[in-house]
Amino acid sequence: MTAENNNKITDELIAQIPELFKQFNKEHFAAQTTCDDIVTLWVSSKRIIAILSFMKSITDPFDMLYDLYAVDERLRLDKNQYPILDFTVVYQLLSINRNKHIRFKVALDETPLEIATITHLFKNANWYEREAWDLFGITFIDHPLLTRILLPPTFKGHPLRKEFPGRATENDPFTLDEQKLQKEQQALKFIPEQWGMKKSNDDNDYMFLNLGPNHPSVHGVFRIALQLDGERVIDAVPDIGFHHRGxxxxxxxxxxxxxxxxxxxxxxxxxxxxxxxxxxxxxxxxxxxxxxxxxxxxxxxxxxxxxxxxxxxxxxxxxxxxxxxxxxxxxxxxxxxxxxxxxxxxxxxxxxxxxxxxxxxxxxxxxxxxxxxxxxxxxxxxxxxxxxxxxxxxxxxxxxxxxxxxxxxxxxxxxxxxxxxxxxxxxxxxxxxxxxxxxxxxxxxxxxxxxxxxxxxxxxxxxxxxxxxxxxxxxxxxxxxxxxxxxxxxxxxxxxxxxxxxxxxxxxxxxxxxxxxxxxxxxxxxxxxxxxxxxxxxxxxxxxxxxxxxxxxPSFPHLQMIPEISKGLMLADLIVIIASIDFVMADVDR
Structure with a gap:
C-alpha cells in the first residue's frame, strides 16, 4: 500500500459521510485505510474543532466522543505510509442513530506539542485529554484542569512516550529520603481551590470529606473528594489512578x-x-x-x-x-x-x-x-x-x-x-x-x-x-x-x-x-x-x-459522570449512585 493510494479521498469514502465533504473541501483531509473499516481521516490541528463541531450538529449526529487517545509516532517503522509527524491525537466519534464510527487524526510536532481542547464540545473529553497529557505530555490549550489523572502529582515524565523505560529495572533503585518524603506529603495536602471548590460562602462554611480511596462503598481504590453542606452534596470530584499499572x-x-x-x-x-x-x-x-x-x-x-x-x-x-x-x-x-x-x-x-x-x-x-x-x-x-x-x-x-x-x-x-x-x-x-x-x-x-x-x-x-x-x-x-x-x-x-x-x-x-x-x-x-x-x-x-x-x-467515562448526577443529593444517595454504576477500578485505571 503506497502513501499516495492510502491518502486518497475516494468517491466511495465520500458516499459514506456525504455531509462532511459537502461542508469541507476534500483537500482538507487525507484518508487512511484500516483493517476495521472505520472511516479514518487525517486533518490539521487548525480545522479539528470546526470539523468535530460540525459532526456533532448534523442530522443523526456523531454526538458521542467514544474515545480520545494519543500515539508517539517517532519510532514507528512504517511512518512513510502515513501523514505522520512526531505525535498523533486520535478522536473517535460514534453516532448511535447511524450505528457508525468515524476516526479523525491530528499529526503534531514535538515542539510545540499542543492542540486546542474540545471540552466545550464533549463533556467527557475532560478526562481523556488529561490522560493524554499525563501519559504523553500533550498540552490541550484552554483545558479547565490539565493536571495528572492516572499518575501522582509528583511523577516525573510521561510514561507512554517511547523513550520512557518500560521496566523498573531500567531505572535507578527507588529511594525515599527525608526531603523527598516531605515533598510527597506536601503534594497530598488537600486544597479545595485546586479541585474547583470554594471553602465557604457568605452563608455557609462547607465541610470536605474524603470518601476512599480505601472504603467498601467505593468498590476499590477510588477516592471522591466531597464538598458537603451538612449531608447534602455540593460537589463531588472523583480521584482515580490508584490502580494504574501501565x-x-x-x-x-x-x-x-x-x-x-x-x-x-x-x-x-x-x-x-x-x-x-x-x-x-x-x-x-x-x-x-x-x-x-x-x-x-x-x-x-x-x-x-x-x-x-x-x-x-x-x-x-x-x-x-x-x-x-x-x-x-x-x-x-x-x-x-x-x-x-x-x-x-x-x-x-x-x-x-x-x-x-x-x-x-x-x-x-x-x-x-x-x-x-x-x-x-x-x-x-x-x-x-x-x-x-x-x-x-x-x-x-x-x-x-x-x-x-x-x-x-x-x-x-x-x-x-x-x-x-x-x-x-x-x-x-x-x-x-x-x-x-x-x-x-x-x-x-x-x-x-x-x-x-x-x-x-x-x-x-x-x-x-x-x-x-x-x-x-x-x-x-x-x-x-x-x-x-x-x-x-x-x-x-x-x-x-x-x-x-x-x-x-x-x-x-x-x-x-x-x-x-x-x-x-x-x-x-x-x-x-x-x-x-x-x-x-x-x-x-x-x-x-x-x-x-x-x-x-467503559468504566472510565462512567465515573466521570458522578459530579453531574450527584450534586444536590444526600451523601447516602451518592453511595447508591456509585453502587449502580457497576465498575471496577482496574477497568478505569488500566
Missing part, C-alpha cells in the same frame, strides 16, 4: 500472544470477556478466520462471565443499600459457575483462555452436562433474589429516582452498556453490530426509560436471564470443528503443524519463542462487555509486538 505500556514490550493474560486483569470480573476484543482486533488485522465451534464457545464463556459479573454487582448493590443476605446467596451460586469455568479452562477468574486464532484447548468431556445443570438451576434462584431485592420497599425508596440521567446526558458522557440502555436507548453491540455469531442467537435486549439507579440494577437482572438463554442455545447447537485455525499467525500454533516439514517446524519455533509477526496496519474491535462497550485499538508496524495498544474501557 497496561498499555506493557503491551508494547510483550508479544501479541504474551499480552493475553494482562487483558484478563483489566475488568478483573470479566474473565475471558477481556480477551475477546483484543483477540478479535488481532484476528481482523491478520485476516484469521476461526471455526463456528470457536465462535460458539467464545460466546458461551463470555455470557458465563457476564452472569458472574452481574451476580456480584447485584449482591453488592443490595449490600451498599443495607441488605446483607443476597450477596451471600449469590456468592454460593457464583462458586457453582466458577467450578464449571475451572473444569473447562483450568482456572476461575482469570483463565486467559482465548487465543489468537482460537482457544487454548477444546471443550472437555462432560462440559454440556455441567452447563445444563447450571442453566436449569439458576433461573429459579434468580427469581427468588429478584423478589428479595427489587421488591424490597427500602431498596425502592433508596434507588428509584436517584442518580437519574437522560439518554442525551448518557451520550454526552460516553456512557454505554446497561447504563445507556436504562435511558431507553436500544444499543447493544450483540444486536446492532453482531460479532462471533451473535446474530444466530435468539435473545432480547432489556430496556428501561427511567435512567435511575433502580433501572440500572433491574436491567442487569434481566440481562442474566438473557445470558442463560444464549448459553442454552450454545449447548444445544454446539458446532463441530477445530478449536484453532491453521493460520501462520495463530498463536501458539497447533503442535501437529510443526511435524510436516522443516518450514513448518521453523514457523512453530519462531511463533512460540519470539512471537508471531503481525502485518502492518491498524485495527480495532469493540464488544458488549459486562459493564459497557470495551474495545482495543492496535497498531502494528510489522514486528512481533504491538507498536501501540489502546484500551477503551
Amino acid at each position: 497496561a498499555e505500556k506493557i503491551a508494547e514490550r510483550q508479544t501479541w500472544h504474551g499480552f493475553i493474560p494482562y487483558t484478563d486483569r483489566i475488568d478483573y470480573l470479566g474473565g475471558v470477556m477481556n480477551n475477546f476484543p483484543y483477540i478479535l482486533a488481532i484476528e481482523k488485522l491478520a485476516g484469521i478466520e476461526v471455526s463456528e465451534r470457536v465462535k460458539c464457545i467464545r460466546v458461551m464463556l463470555s455470557e458465563c462471565f457476564r452472569i458472574l459479573s452481574h451476580m456480584l454487582f447485584f449482591g453488592t448493590f443490595a449490600q451498599d443499600i443495607g441488605q446483607l443476605s443476597p450477596i451471600f446467596y449469590l456468592f454460593i451460586d457464583r462458586e457453582k459457575l466458577f467450578a464449571i469455568i475451572e473444569a473447562i479452562t483450568g482456572a476461575r477468574m482469570h483463565p486467559s483462555w482465548f487465543r489468537i486464532g482460537g482457544l487454548a484447548q477444546d471443550l472437555p468431556q462432560g462440559w454440556d452436562k455441567m452447563m445444563l445443570e447450571f442453566t436449569d438451576y439458576f433461573p429459579n434462584k434468580l427469581d427468588e433474589y429478584e423478589v428479595m431485592v427489587m421488591q424490597n420497599s427500602i431498596i425502592k425508596i433508596r434507588s428509584i429516582g436517584i442518580g437519574q440521567y437522560t439518554k442525551q446526558q448518557a451520550i454526552d458522557w460516553g456512557v454505554t452498556g446497561p447504563g445507556l440502555r436504562a435511558t431507553g436507548c436500544d444499543y447493544d453491540l450483540r444486536k446492532v453490530s453482531p460479532y462471533s455469531g451473535y446474530e444466530n442467537y435468539d435473545f432480547t435486549v432489556p430496556l428501561d426509560d427511567q435512567g435511575d439507579a433502580y433501572a440500572r440494577c433491574k436491567l442487569r437482572v434481566e440481562e442474566m436471564r438473557q445470558s442463560i438463554r444464549i448459553i442454552k442455545q450454545c449447548i444445544k447447537h454446539m458446532p463441530q470443528g477445530p478449536y484453532k485455525a491453521e493460520h501462520p499467525c495463530t498463536t501458539p500454533p497447533m503442535n501437529n503443524l510443526s511435524k510436516n516439514d522443516i518450514e513448518t517446524q521453523i514457523q512453530h519455533f519462531l511463533n512460540t519463542s519470539w512471537g508471531a509477526v503481525m502485518p502492518n496496519g491498524e485495527s480495532s474491535f469493540a464488544v458488549e462487555a459486562t459493564k459497557g462497550i470495551n474495545s482495543y485499538s492496535i497498531i502494528s508496524d510489522g514486528t512481533s509486538s504491538s507498536y501501540r495498544t489502546r484500551i477503551r474501557t
Whole structure:
C-alpha cells in the first residue's frame, strides 16, 4: 500500500459521510485505510474543532466522543505510509442513530506539542485529554484542569512516550529520603481551590470529606473528594489512578500472544470477556478466520462471565443499600459457575483462555452436562433474589429516582452498556453490530426509560436471564470443528503443524519463542462487555509486538459522570449512585 493510494479521498469514502465533504473541501483531509473499516481521516490541528463541531450538529449526529487517545509516532517503522509527524491525537466519534464510527487524526510536532481542547464540545473529553497529557505530555490549550489523572502529582515524565523505560529495572533503585518524603506529603495536602471548590460562602462554611480511596462503598481504590453542606452534596470530584499499572505500556514490550493474560486483569470480573476484543482486533488485522465451534464457545464463556459479573454487582448493590443476605446467596451460586469455568479452562477468574486464532484447548468431556445443570438451576434462584431485592420497599425508596440521567446526558458522557440502555436507548453491540455469531442467537435486549439507579440494577437482572438463554442455545447447537485455525499467525500454533516439514517446524519455533509477526496496519474491535462497550485499538508496524495498544474501557467515562448526577443529593444517595454504576477500578485505571 503506497502513501499516495492510502491518502486518497475516494468517491466511495465520500458516499459514506456525504455531509462532511459537502461542508469541507476534500483537500482538507487525507484518508487512511484500516483493517476495521472505520472511516479514518487525517486533518490539521487548525480545522479539528470546526470539523468535530460540525459532526456533532448534523442530522443523526456523531454526538458521542467514544474515545480520545494519543500515539508517539517517532519510532514507528512504517511512518512513510502515513501523514505522520512526531505525535498523533486520535478522536473517535460514534453516532448511535447511524450505528457508525468515524476516526479523525491530528499529526503534531514535538515542539510545540499542543492542540486546542474540545471540552466545550464533549463533556467527557475532560478526562481523556488529561490522560493524554499525563501519559504523553500533550498540552490541550484552554483545558479547565490539565493536571495528572492516572499518575501522582509528583511523577516525573510521561510514561507512554517511547523513550520512557518500560521496566523498573531500567531505572535507578527507588529511594525515599527525608526531603523527598516531605515533598510527597506536601503534594497530598488537600486544597479545595485546586479541585474547583470554594471553602465557604457568605452563608455557609462547607465541610470536605474524603470518601476512599480505601472504603467498601467505593468498590476499590477510588477516592471522591466531597464538598458537603451538612449531608447534602455540593460537589463531588472523583480521584482515580490508584490502580494504574501501565497496561498499555506493557503491551508494547510483550508479544501479541504474551499480552493475553494482562487483558484478563483489566475488568478483573470479566474473565475471558477481556480477551475477546483484543483477540478479535488481532484476528481482523491478520485476516484469521476461526471455526463456528470457536465462535460458539467464545460466546458461551463470555455470557458465563457476564452472569458472574452481574451476580456480584447485584449482591453488592443490595449490600451498599443495607441488605446483607443476597450477596451471600449469590456468592454460593457464583462458586457453582466458577467450578464449571475451572473444569473447562483450568482456572476461575482469570483463565486467559482465548487465543489468537482460537482457544487454548477444546471443550472437555462432560462440559454440556455441567452447563445444563447450571442453566436449569439458576433461573429459579434468580427469581427468588429478584423478589428479595427489587421488591424490597427500602431498596425502592433508596434507588428509584436517584442518580437519574437522560439518554442525551448518557451520550454526552460516553456512557454505554446497561447504563445507556436504562435511558431507553436500544444499543447493544450483540444486536446492532453482531460479532462471533451473535446474530444466530435468539435473545432480547432489556430496556428501561427511567435512567435511575433502580433501572440500572433491574436491567442487569434481566440481562442474566438473557445470558442463560444464549448459553442454552450454545449447548444445544454446539458446532463441530477445530478449536484453532491453521493460520501462520495463530498463536501458539497447533503442535501437529510443526511435524510436516522443516518450514513448518521453523514457523512453530519462531511463533512460540519470539512471537508471531503481525502485518502492518491498524485495527480495532469493540464488544458488549459486562459493564459497557470495551474495545482495543492496535497498531502494528510489522514486528512481533504491538507498536501501540489502546484500551477503551467503559468504566472510565462512567465515573466521570458522578459530579453531574450527584450534586444536590444526600451523601447516602451518592453511595447508591456509585453502587449502580457497576465498575471496577482496574477497568478505569488500566
